[in-house]
Amino acid sequence: MRALALYGTIGSLMVTALATAPAGGATGAAAAPPAPVAHRIEFGRCAAVEHLPSSVECGRLTVPLDYARPDGKKIHLTVSRIRATARGERQGSLVFNPGGPGASSMEFPLYGALPKWSKVARAYDFVGYAPRGVGRSAPLSCQDPKEFAKTPTDSRMHPDAAFKRQKRAEAKEYARGCVRRAGADLPYYNSINNARDLDMLRAALGEKKLTFMGASYGTYFGAVYATLFPGHVRRMIFDSVVNPSPRKIWYQNNLDQDVAFERRWGDWLSWVARHDKHYHLGTTKKAVQQSYDKAAHKLRRKPLNGKIGAGQLQSAFLKTGYNDAFWPMRAEALSGYLHGDPKPLIAQALPRVAGAAADENSNAVYTAVECNDAPWPRDWQTWDRDNTEVARIAPFETWDNAWMNLPCAYWPGRSASATAELDAAVRRADHPAAGQDLVDVAGHAARTQVDDALHGRRGPLDVHTEPGALPPVLLLAAERDAATPYRGALELQRRLPGSSLVTENGAGTHGVAFNDNACVNKYAEAYLLHGKIPGHKVYCAPRAQPVPGQQATRAQHALPGK
Numbered sequence: 001m002r003a004l005a006l007y008g009t010i011g012s013l014m015v016t017a018l019a020t021a022p023a024g025g026a027t028g029a030a031a032a033p034p035a036p037v038a039h040r041i042e043f044g045r046c047a048a049v050e051h052l053p054s055s056v057e058c059g060r061l062t063v064p065l066d067y068a069r070p071d072g073k074k075i076h077l078t079v080s081r082i083r084a085t086a087r088g089e090r091q092g093s094l095v096f097n098p099g100g101p102g103a104s105s106m107e108f109p110l111y112g113a114l115p116k117w118s119k120v121a122r123a124y125d126f127v128g129y130a131p132r133g134v135g136r137s138a139p140l141s142c143q144d145p146k147e148f149a150k151t152p153t154d155s156r157m158h159p160d161a162a163f164k165r166q167k168r169a170e171a172k173e174y175a176r177g178c179v180r181r182a183g184a185d186l187p188y189y190n191s192i193n194n195a196r197d198l199d200m201l202r203a204a205l206g207e208k209k210l211t212f213m214g215a216s217y218g219t220y221f222g223a224v225y226a227t228l229f230p231g232h233v234r235r236m237i238f239d240s241v242v243n244p245s246p247r248k249i250w251y252q253n254n255l256d257q258d259v260a261f262e263r264r265w266g267d268w269l270s271w272v273a274r275h276d277k278h279y280h281l282g283t284t285k286k287a288v289q290q291s292y293d294k295a296a297h298k299l300r301r302k303p304l305n306g307k308i309g310a311g312q313l314q315s316a317f318l319k320t321g322y323n324d325a326f327w328p329m330r331a332e333a334l335s336g337y338l339h340g341d342p343k344p345l346i347a348q349a350l351p352r353v354a355g356a357a358a359d360e361n362s363n364a365v366y367t368a369v370e371c372n373d374a375p376w377p378r379d380w381q382t383w384d385r386d387n388t389e390v391a392r393i394a395p396f397e398t399w400d401n402a403w404m405n406l407p408c409a410y411w412p413g414r415s416a417s418a419t420a421e422l423d424a425a426v427r428r429a430d431h432p433a434a435g436q437d438l439v440d441v442a443g444h445a446a447r448t449q450v451d452d453a454l455h456g457r458r459g460p461l462d463v464h465t466e467p468g469a470l471p472p473v474l475l476l477a478a479e480r481d482a483a484t485p486y487r488g489a490l491e492l493q494r495r496l497p498g499s500s501l502v503t504e505n506g507a508g509t510h511g512v513a514f515n516d517n518a519c520v521n522k523y524a525e526a527y528l529l530h531g532k533i534p535g536h537k538v539y540c541a542p543r544a545q546p547v548p549g550q551q552a553t554r555a556q557h558a559l560p561g562k
Contacts, residue, residue, distance in 0.1 A: 108128030239512060
């Protein structure tokens, strides 16, 4: 009866929402109230589950789940830190995000012990954190990790109709799983909230202005931050830049990625062909591709160790597009498998059972953020047409990328999520303290429905700043980057007046700062330590390509997928 009585209040809230709905299609970011005051983080010993040494201290940041209701439900983000090694030179905190969406930087404080980071570590506290949804930060899950990690799986560059039907069914079920497991919280995992969380972290660290370094996806929500809070920025490095155009986020960006991965895959094929005396996989790109196809066919018929199928092969070899440190490793594995020694391929392609939960969590956050950020095509015919067309010229990654993102075609809209949240509040309504909660949720549902009716589904934030509003920022990009094609860096530079772009010519490793190019490192270090910006556009020669037999010293640090 209590719940029924409160529904009378809901009706009046609907009328009020209609009368006060924002005009002109204002974005949620612009219309949302300011963030609540952040409390200073109390740092102490890290939890054992973080697997961090005693030199690292950890804390917890409390933020609203929904910034439109700052007094509502709170979530907690885990944060890590190592203090600047030279207190007299300290300039503040350097916050890092490695991308994803779905990646954590909890290990970032350990980077300060690496020689290439040592000068920066003298001047900055190195601060890492797990964004919302990741790790222990209000963790998100869409599927049982054992089901997510089930092997072997298949990968097909030109799938038939039956395979497509199977993948569509899997995508629908995955989207339903996200809704079941996350419930009414699901819509709040998005880039706008990641940017607002970052500003809360800035304040909780006691910094008046933010010094931030973002890689890959970290460049996108970093750019969102710069748009929302330009006056809060001290210095920002955007490394391997996502194209922030609202027309690209995220459907078109993924199609562009497929074409770029094909080019980068071709770079690896050519490199292997040049070293045929070592690998014996073919003297031309076509011949090496045929060797790869032969391995995929064999694994599809008879999975290696019963767990490595064509899907695991493709996932392992996709990393050649992210970091050329993987090139010798993968060539050795392919050659060994085809010439009677499967051990290298088993070592490199066998999924880690211990990592299943973390991998599922990362994929869930990736899916939620990309699906929530922007409208996606809802009809299968659009996906089928577009990916079939791209796969004609870029077959290596196109369809696997499509399957990863296809849950977004079946994602619940804001109104559906708000209604689900209202239903959950009604079920709690008999609790003595639930009355105000139901009123608040009902008001939110009403405003969401009215806003959707008046303006339709809102698109991504239009990333840009006015001239002089933002301090000069530094963009870094590799010319042949596959995960974040180079045009994205040019687009972000256009949208952030006064920014400087450093290009690593002829290279394709994803994530170039403090890596293997001394020229790029020089510019990044000078910017962080002295605020020195190079010219509008400057160029560095490419790093040396790997040689056969070379150990992949940095392969394990390759950045996450997007």
